[in-house]
Amino acid sequence: MADFPFDVVGFDLDGTLLDTSGDLTAAVNHALESAGRPPLTVEQVRPMIGGGSRHMLAQGMAATGRCSEAELDVLQRRLLDHYEANIAVTTAPFPHALDAMDALATRGVKLGIVTNKNERLARKVLGELGLTERFGAILGGDTLGPGRSKPKPDPILAMVERCGGGRAAFVGDSIYDTTAARAAGVPSVAVSFGFLQQPIEELGADAVIDSYAELVPTLERL
Template sequence: MTKLNMEFILYYKRKVLMEKVVAFDLDGTLLDSADDLLLSLNTLLDELNMSKVNKSDINDLVGNGALVMIQKAFKLNNLKYKNNNNNLLMRFIEIYKTCFLKNSKLYEHVAYVLKKLHKNNFKLIIVSNKTEFFIHKILDHFDIKKYFSAISGGDTFAFKKPNPKHLTETIKKINLINYQCTFVGDSINDAICAKENDSKLILMSYGYSQENIHDMKADLVTDDLRDILKFLGV
């Protein structure tokens, strides 16, 4: 075998046989869940005789899981969260279970884009800080779970976004070694997780980011999920 042939084979293995992975955040990226999260949080705050939060506060509240959301709501009430046994977190989850599909909806074009990527042999995964139980229920409800090869939530591992291991450990679930990854999200947590894994980064401008996503050095910022198809060459 000539040196040229060997170089071609190595190039083929690296580029042509490389699996294409697209990692998606959930809330603020695929799912508009703000109303149901707000309803659940305000129900909890009402039970505690605390002031409710406004929808305008949602960008600051979501993205790091339910516990952080509750802690931030306490801060908005000028109170310090001191619930060491997590019974308030458990109560929030109980409330959320009763209404998490009441008003939540997929953003426009989500089902179309996922189907298109899946048909073109992209490996799709969910990397979200949402409790994994709810992720599975939501994906089943909207009939899009079939497109995903792996799913992880904020309680799947001992770490979560922005820790880059949240992404790498999710990819390990599908036993990939040679792959290229693109992360689609809406927040600084997604940006950090993607960049520290040398993944391409796409940020959705309609999401819940409090920070300016145009400062996060994304490869693409868009308000139309279909734009990722062109970016990925589909």
């Protein structure tokens, strides 16, 4: 176990570690309904996830008509209130994710979370799923302050430091993840089952997995 190539493995949250698409779609539709807009399907919302709640809502509003910044301010608050109150209705880890985390922990690897979700909401959903204690660091899009979330490398570098340092890898599903990892000098693994906004080949990841059953062997090859 001592020769495992990584000391720290970080994960994006939405679309990477957790399938949050159902609960996020419900929150988006709650905001849209309050503005008199038609609802969107999970399939429509899934590619909108990853850049934070305002980005997701702005795309949802654009799909159903125009929207001013002032209206976005009001609707984002409605979205977040609904989401926080219903944060883990359908949300669950992707298949084999817990087994992969167990296998990494057995090898002495420290685990971290770097998400563009608000840190308080990230901690809430992880807490409701009983996962918080698995992670040595949990960083949200607001943790380090304005302008320092992914695709900036700052939160990945902070995650590695808070997990004790060493060689790290990062697992994600978006260009935010692979760009941040590359800028941090960290190898990236993309999950093909995530909330992809573009073809997986365009993410520029160092490796791609189709299931969490492939994660540990893939990291060993990296």
